[in-house]
Amino acid sequence: MNIVVCVKQVPDTESPRKLKSDDNTLDRGAADGVINELDEYAIEEALLLKEAHGGEVTVLTMGPEKATDSIRKALAMGADKAVHLVDDALAGSDALGTSYAIQQVLGRIGFDLVICGSESTDARTGMLPAMLAERLGVPQLTLSSKVEIDGSTIRVQRLTDYGYDKVEAALPAVVSVVEKINEPRYPSFKGIMAAKKKPVETLSAADAGIEADKVGLAGAASEVVDATEAPPRAKGQIVTDEGDGGVKIAEFLASKKFI
Amino acid sequence: MAEVLVLVDHVDGEVKKVTLELLTAARRLGEPAAVWVGPGLEGAKEKLAEYGAAKIYVAADEELTSYVVAPKVELLAQLVADKSPAGVLVAATGEGKEIAGRLAVKLDSGVLTDVVDVAEGFVGEHSIFGGAIIAHAKVKRGTPIVAVRPNAIAAEPAPAAAAEEQVSVTLSDAAKSAKIVERVVQEKGERPDLTEAAVVVSGGRGVGSAENFKIIEDLADALGGAVGASRAATDAGWYPHQFQVGQTGKTVSPQLYIAVGISGAIQHRAGMQTSKTIVAINKDPDAPIFELVDFGVVGDLFQVAPQLTEEINKRK
Numbered sequence: 001m002n003i004v005v006c007v008k009q010v011p012d013t014e015s016p017r018k019l020k021s022d023d024n025t026l027d028r029g030a031a032d033g034v035i036n037e038l039d040e041y042a043i044e045e046a047l048l049l050k051e052a053h054g055g056e057v058t059v060l061t062m063g064p065e066k067a068t069d070s071i072r073k074a075l076a077m078g079a080d081k082a083v084h085l086v087d088d089a090l091a092g093s094d095a096l097g098t099s100y101a102i103q104q105v106l107g108r109i110g111f112d113l114v115i116c117g118s119e120s121t122d123a124r125t126g127m128l129p130a131m132l133a134e135r136l137g138v139p140q141l142t143l144s145s146k147v148e149i150d151g152s153t154i155r156v157q158r159l160t161d162y163g164y165d166k167v168e169a170a171l172p173a174v175v176s177v178v179e180k181i182n183e184p185r186y187p188s189f190k191g192i193m194a195a196k197k198k199p200v201e202t203l204s205a206a207d208a209g210i211e212a213d214k215v216g217l218a219g220a221a222s223e224v225v226d227a228t229e230a231p232p233r234a235k236g237q238i239v240t241d242e243g244d245g246g247v248k249i250a251e252f253l254a255s256k257k258f259i
Numbered sequence: 260m261a262e263v264l265v266l267v268d269h270v271d272g273e274v275k276k277v278t279l280e281l282l283t284a285a286r287r288l289g290e291p292a293a294v295w296v297g298p299g300l301e302g303a304k305e306k307l308a309e310y311g312a313a314k315i316y317v318a319a320d321e322e323l324t325s326y327v328v329a330p331k332v333e334l335l336a337q338l339v340a341d342k343s344p345a346g347v348l349v350a351a352t353g354e355g356k357e358i359a360g361r362l363a364v365k366l367d368s369g370v371l372t373d374v375v376d377v378a379e380g381f382v383g384e385h386s387i388f389g390g391a392i393i394a395h396a397k398v399k400r401g402t403p404i405v406a407v408r409p410n411a412i413a414a415e416p417a418p419a420a421a422a423e424e425q426v427s428v429t430l431s432d433a434a435k436s437a438k439i440v441e442r443v444v445q446e447k448g449e450r451p452d453l454t455e456a457a458v459v460v461s462g463g464r465g466v467g468s469a470e471n472f473k474i475i476e477d478l479a480d481a482l483g484g485a486v487g488a489s490r491a492a493t494d495a496g497w498y499p500h501q502f503q504v505g506q507t508g509k510t511v512s513p514q515l516y517i518a519v520g521i522s523g524a525i526q527h528r529a530g531m532q533t534s535k536t537i538v539a540i541n542k543d544p545d546a547p548i549f550e551l552v553d554f555g556v557v558g559d560l561f562q563v564a565p566q567l568t569e570e571i572n573k574r575k
């Protein structure tokens with residue numbers, strides 16, 4: 001089974017995040033890059049499926065040069081190889097452009113199963129996996145908390161507002177995972193060493209057959225018109241409990257008409 | 260005035276509050292036309308009328324709800340083609356965002372997700388990086404598609420005709436490829452939905468055990484609120500995952516948020532920072548949650564929270 005895991009490098013949520021003043025896109029230079037946490041669950045699920053059913057796990061990343069850090073980590077966890085789509089023309093792509101670009105690469109490298117994290121911690125749109133399914137015309141098995149494969153049939157539990165749906169489809173398919181699906185492994189020393197020798201193919205937009213006017217800021221179908229720092233919250237009142245802390249809160253709530 | 264399509268979010272005919280918020284927002288942008296998918300409209304029609312649905316497009320065919328997301332997208336795409344609406348509003352829930360995304364691909368239209376407000380011209384307001392930045396965005400191409408965060412816009416009634424029109428769509432094979440074979444509805448109890456609640460009381464690692472979550476539940480019940488939890492608490496198995504608030508859990512925006520035994524890590528803040536009023540109980544005076552609060556008590560939650568519950572109940 002040919003499994004492709006889509007991995008994104010994102011700014012570390014612990015470091016301050018900024019927008020660039022000139023075009024209001026994320027200033028990726030300002031923050032340290034780490035693998036999008038939910039993508040680690042996607043990698044883990046791919047590795048578990050490979051261990052159970054055989055096959056190969058390919059990591060696919062679209063992002064700047066330095067996203068190689070995340071690729072190495074994914075390879076160290078156990079993925080077999082990687083494809084890195086890197087091109088200045090892609091910078092500033094919105095979800096439409098990004099899903100188009102990834103579709104083009106997937107079309108080239110082929111897949112039985114695409115696994116993504118259900119959203120990224122920076123953009124948080126939660127749309128990309130569904131958009132990929134739409135573009136590829138394959139089943140959308142997103143927000144999955146459990147994945148099972150049986151021959152060419154795939155079954156997932158899809159988290160919903162009311163509980164979950166049991167969903168069934170035939171491969172190939174696009175899956176997105178939520179964090180409760182598994183516990184991602186840490187790369188072992190052996191894994192880290194082995195990762196250095198694993199193949200990483202670098203593709204430009206042209207290599208992948210991506211039409212430049214459909215991606216990047218210029219190709220985006222939406223734009224940020226302004227961005228400002230939120231006014232800091234007015235400093236609240238903080239009291240130390242002296243046996244009446246609960247009563248004090250009740251008084252505050254009453255003053256605000258909550259009770 | 261052009262129509263604005265509002266996809267109704269409902270579970271078996273029970274309309275989610277966010278739908279009324281969407282109808283309210285839609286009135287600023289054009290004439291709200293609700294899109295109802297599946298059975299159960301009878302019991303809900305009045306509510307949609309009360310909140311301003313001039314029209315209701317009804318697609319009751321069971322096929323539309325038998326597969327993941329794609330059928331709703333094909334229905335909306337067809338309505339956009341037939342009715343040329345000014346735009347489409349959906350709820351920014353997990354599924355709502357997916358619908359918005361797929362529809363954007365189908366129509367090659369711009370899409371804004373998780374907006375906390377939407378103004379004339381479909382300019383969306385985003386609260387990003389855990390509320391640190393407010394950004395406005397607009398669509399440059401196609402029919403604007405906007406997914407609006409639940410509980411961010413106040414719903415206001417404005418009665419309208421709610422004229423029904425039956426619609427149907429012939430689904431493509433691709434739309435029927437991910438079949439829902441079973442729906443598992445988890446007991447949600449008497450409390451309001453986390454993302455809809457006016458009051459949310461959340462417990463964190465400080466709560467210490469599943470049994471102790473009773474303290475959080477009692478406080479929530481005294482306020483008629485929902486219960487939330489930090490990831491530390493859900494990871495420990497003290498409270499079910501679907502109640503997690505934060506970056507990888509639910510985003511909530513209630514009138515009142517009470518954080519009990521929660522430190523206020525950035526990933527937690529990302530899910531609650533737009534709450535209107537924030538209260539915290541934490542024994543550590545340096546806990547980052549205190550940077551956000553309107554009112555905070557440094558103290559032991561096992562003393563303070565039950566006392567608060569008792570005091571609220573006394574004042575009723």
Ligand SMILES: Cc1cc2nc3c(=O)[nH]c(=O)nc-3n(C[C@H](O)[C@H](O)[C@H](O)COP(=O)(O)OP(=O)(O)OC[C@H]3O[C@@H](n4cnc5c(N)ncnc54)[C@H](O)[C@@H]3O)c2cc1C
Nearest residue numbers: 037463464465489490491505506507508520522526542560
């Ligand atoms: C990518 C990523 C995504 C994440 N997503 C989320 C998310 O969606 N939601 C989320 O919540 N977290 C998330 N986290 C985890 C987050 O970083 C924190 O680890 C988590 O929020 C901590 O939970 P907590 O505040 O309950 O626990 P802690 O940080 O351990 O805080 C416990 C607090 O309880 C206080 N306390 C202890 N005992 C008492 C007592 N008796 N009385 C009063 N106070 C007491 C302590 O002083 C402390 O401040 C994520 C992390 C990552 C890396």
